[in-house]
Amino acid sequence: MLPFSFEKVRTEQDAIRAAAAGARYIAGGTTLIDLMRDEVERPERLVDINALPMADIRADGADLVIGALARMSDVAAHRETKRLQPLIAESLIEGASPQLRNMASMGGNLLQRVRCPYFRMLDAACNKRDPGSGCSAIDGLNAGHAILGTSNHCVATHPSDVAVALVALGATMRVRGPQGERAFPVEELFRLPGDTPHLEHTLHPGELIVEIRVPGGPYARQARYLKVRDRASYEFALVSAAVALETEGDTIRQARVAVGGVGTRPWRMRAVEEALRGKPVGRDTFTAAAHLALEGTRPLSHNHYKVELLPRTIVRALEMAGGTA
Amino acid sequence: MTKTNHDAPSGNERSLSGHDAPQRGPSRRSILQMAGGAASLAAAPAAIAQPASSEGPPTAPTTRVRLVVNGSARDLKIDPRQSILDVLRETLDLTGTKKGCNQGACGACTVLVNGRRVTSCLTLAVMHDGAEITTIEGLARGDELHPLQAAFIEHDGFQCGFCTPGQIMSGVACIAEGHATSPEQIQFWMSGNICRCAAYPGIVAAVADAAGRT
Ligand SMILES: Cc1cc2nc3c(=O)[nH]c(=O)nc-3n(C[C@H](O)[C@H](O)[C@H](O)COP(=O)(O)OP(=O)(O)OC[C@H]3O[C@@H](n4cnc5c(N)ncnc54)[C@H](O)[C@@H]3O)c2cc1C
Ligand code: SF4
Ligand code: FES
Ligand code: FES
Numbered sequence: 001m002l003p004f005s006f007e008k009v010r011t012e013q014d015a016i017r018a019a020a021a022g023a024r025y026i027a028g029g030t031t032l033i034d035l036m037r038d039e040v041e042r043p044e045r046l047v048d049i050n051a052l053p054m055a056d057i058r059a060d061g062a063d064l065v066i067g068a069l070a071r072m073s074d075v076a077a078h079r080e081t082k083r084l085q086p087l088i089a090e091s092l093i094e095g096a097s098p099q100l101r102n103m104a105s106m107g108g109n110l111l112q113r114v115r116c117p118y119f120r121m122l123d124a125a126c127n128k129r130d131p132g133s134g135c136s137a138i139d140g141l142n143a144g145h146a147i148l149g150t151s152n153h154c155v156a157t158h159p160s161d162v163a164v165a166l167v168a169l170g171a172t173m174r175v176r177g178p179q180g181e182r183a184f185p186v187e188e189l190f191r192l193p194g195d196t197p198h199l200e201h202t203l204h205p206g207e208l209i210v211e212i213r214v215p216g217g218p219y220a221r222q223a224r225y226l227k228v229r230d231r232a233s234y235e236f237a238l239v240s241a242a243v244a245l246e247t248e249g250d251t252i253r254q255a256r257v258a259v260g261g262v263g264t265r266p267w268r269m270r271a272v273e274e275a276l277r278g279k280p281v282g283r284d285t286f287t288a289a290a291h292l293a294l295e296g297t298r299p300l301s302h303n304h305y306k307v308e309l310l311p312r313t314i315v316r317a318l319e320m321a322g323g324t325a
Numbered sequence: 326m327t328k329t330n331h332d333a334p335s336g337n338e339r340s341l342s343g344h345d346a347p348q349r350g351p352s353r354r355s356i357l358q359m360a361g362g363a364a365s366l367a368a369a370p371a372a373i374a375q376p377a378s379s380e381g382p383p384t385a386p387t388t389r390v391r392l393v394v395n396g397s398a399r400d401l402k403i404d405p406r407q408s409i410l411d412v413l414r415e416t417l418d419l420t421g422t423k424k425g426c427n428q429g430a431c432g433a434c435t436v437l438v439n440g441r442r443v444t445s446c447l448t449l450a451v452m453h454d455g456a457e458i459t460t461i462e463g464l465a466r467g468d469e470l471h472p473l474q475a476a477f478i479e480h481d482g483f484q485c486g487f488c489t490p491g492q493i494m495s496g497v498a499c500i501a502e503g504h505a506t507s508p509e510q511i512q513f514w515m516s517g518n519i520c521r522c523a524a525y526p527g528i529v530a531a532v533a534d535a536a537g538r539t
Contacts, residue, residue, distance in 0.1 A: 001406045003405075003406065004405065004406070005405075006388070006405040006449075006451055008452075026449075026452070028447075029447060029448065029449060029452065030429055030444075030447050033408070033447050033448075033449060034428055034429055034447055037427065037428075048452050050452065073441075096517075097429075097432065097444075097516060097517025097518075098442060098495070098498070098499070098502075098504075098514055098516075098517050099429075099432060099435055099442045099443050099444045099495065099517045100429055100444060100447075100517065102441045102442060102443050103443050103444070103447065103448065232512075232513075232516075233512075233513050233516040234516040234517055
């Protein structure tokens with residue numbers, strides 16, 4: 001690990017001032033320390049934000065409001081999360097391990113880096129780590145990589161689970177920076193790789209994620225997260241689906257669907273949602289709608305299986321949410 | 326316990342170079358660390374076996390922290406790069422806590438920080454000034470083993486023993502969290518601890534047994 005200077009701040013202003021001058025925020029450190037040790041990340045200044053009062057979890061009417069420093073385990077276990085947005089709790093529990101969830105913050109989770117193995121190998125070409133060097137995964141070991149939103153410059157998936165649930169539910173986030181405060185959908189945090197895969201998010205320099213707001217909805221309590229992976233637990237997703245249904249009798253009034261493990265960012269499936277609207281709950285409806293998820297997919301040499309697995313995962317998640325699994 | 330459970334590691338420099346204390350040739354400790362490093366690299370999810378880059382030569386300690394380790398306050402001068410794991414092992418010589426992957430993936434380094442289980446390899450000590458840390462060395466009361474330690478012996482919860490301190494610390498937390506309610510729950514809530522020897526049936530039985538007694 002390269003040397004860095006370390007500073008702990010007590011106020012948001014101090015944090016933002018330090019970050020605007022080039023310091024890097026550190027929360028749980030589970031992404032940052034790991035990558036600093038491998039010298040993939042090389043911040044010269046770290047600013048510890050854990051003393052800031054941003055770890056609250058609360059209900060605001062039907063909305064769930066989560067502070068950026070709230071730990072994954074605390075958010076998952078919180079009664080308001082379970083009451084208002086069980087999908088958030090389920091997607092959190094399916095991620096990482098109990099130890100890591102005790103450390104990892106919600107803000108850090110959204111900004112975690114990719115799990116592409118070449119990203120960590122300093123001697124491999126990787127446009128994300130070393131812009132212009134090439135992408136080792138496109139013709140390399142790419143079984144875990146994306147089939148949606150890829151470019152000729154990067155094909156890595158966004159690894160977060162809870163981000164998939166947040167995108168499905170239309171969550172928004174509030175950030176503060178040198179230019180003041182703004183709020184925007186979590187979905188808009190993530191950039192597509194295009195020809196600048198080293199730029200992953202839309203935060204301005206020095207911006208601090210303050211909180212995440214998950215709006216309530218009639219579908220919130222009929223919602224499930226399904227994560228398909230190589231092991232029963234504690235592994236990143238091959239494919240995952242976050243779905244929420246509002247039903248009236250046997251008819252679907254509206255649906256929310258987003259998927260993980262297949263996209264270069266958490267991927268909302270609006271065509272699938274549209275196809276579910278007004279249809280009867282059941283496998284035929286789910287299968288027909290889930291097929292629309294394949295629009296625009298571009299499998300790589302080793303991940304054709306995801307083309308098969310993606311609609312099946314959506315169907316199973318819908319069956320779980322619809323009570324027909 | 327045998328040292329030959331794992332083949333000699335090849336190309337795993339991590340355990341040897343990750344030290345902040347100077348090395349004098351392989352000690353029993355470093356051999357065990359090498360064995361564990363090899364074991365957990367093979368077991369680590371999503372982690373690709375690769376030579377780790379060196380943490381660099383030891384540098385002069387530059388920061389002061391106070392850690393309350395197993396009940397006693399320790400005022401330390403540390404390098405801000407040191408993880409809690411490295412402080413425990415290298416600065417305090419508490420080598421019960423093991424370094425497996427050094428990437429958060431294997432759970433061998435699990436300790437309790439303010440009562441919560443964490444992977445100490447991904448936790449900078451400088452960020453935990455004033456924290457209370459409980460390690461495997463802090464569980465027994467004198468000669469009397471902690472109920473979970475006793476249960477691990479009774480149920481054969483280990484083979485080589487490398488993952489065991491992490492398993493036990495994780496298990497203590499798992500029980501305290503109320504997550505040790507069934508074998509399935511225990512499997513899920515202990516999944517952050519990899520056992521290369523696959524002593525899982527014994528581990529689950531030990532946690533279930535100790536949970537039933539507390
Ligand atoms: C072995 C392992 C397995 C994992 N498995 C999963 C999994 O299955 N599913 C999953 O979703 N995740 C998984 N993770 C990732 C884990 O969830 C993230 O590492 C964690 O959520 C990051 O949060 P943190 O607080 O530790 O972030 P840090 O490491 O502290 O920070 C990460 C990044 O976010 C920035 N940052 C942090 N907070 C803020 C803020 N408030 N405002 C602006 N910037 C900020 C930092 O500057 C840094 O760039 C795994 C991690 C490991 C090590
Ligand atoms: S997929 Fe992206 S992260 Fe992986 S090697 Fe290619 S550019 Fe790097
Ligand atoms: S040493 Fe493997 S998780 Fe810390
Ligand atoms: S790794 Fe050998 S006992 Fe678990």
